[in-house]
Amino acid sequence: MKCIPYSVLLKDLEIQNLWELEDLIIEAVYTNIIQVDFCIGHDIQKKDINNIVKTLHEWCDGYEAVLLGIEQQVLIANQYKENHNRTQQQVEAEVTNIKKTLKATTSSLAQEMERQLTEQEQPTKKMSKVKGLVSSCH
Structure with missing residues (x-):
């Protein structure tokens, strides 16, 4: 060299x-x-080195503050996402339960209606024409 x-x-x-x-x-x-x-x-004089070091330290401090702010925003966003997902799962579970309830209710109503129709379709028993005995106590 x-x-x-x-x-x-x-x-x-x-x-x-x-x-x-x-x-x-x-x-x-x-x-x-x-x-x-x-x-x-x-371009750099010895007398400028302390000022350059100070400026770089200030820049690093500012950078760390910005980084901390970004990390906090990421935490808030992740927490919001978790809450949103949890709420969405609860809503989906409730919708599933409502569908099951409606299906069961609809099935019960259908069975009841079918039973009633079946009863109406069956011929009613005719009343027997039996003459009653007339008692005469004269």
Whole structure:
């Protein structure tokens, strides 16, 4: 592994502008002419590191708060779903019971009506014409 400082590259390549050097390096990396294993960003100053760390911690805290809110909403949604499913099962069970009751009631009514029709269809017994004895107590 070879480490070449920017100052050496600028001098040896006779490039006057840092941005031109970086553009050349980027193009060389993309075309696989060179491989970069490690580099230190020139945009960050040592004095900025504490502020960057603070900003990242704040971002993480905000992220955790949002994540906690989402987890709570998921719990509420799951609880709502469970309640809805339980209510739906109760309604379905009640509908099944009502259907059974109606079927049993309908069956009983049908049997009763059939019995009544059968009784009406049977010929009624004729009253015998028996003359009663008239008692005469004179």
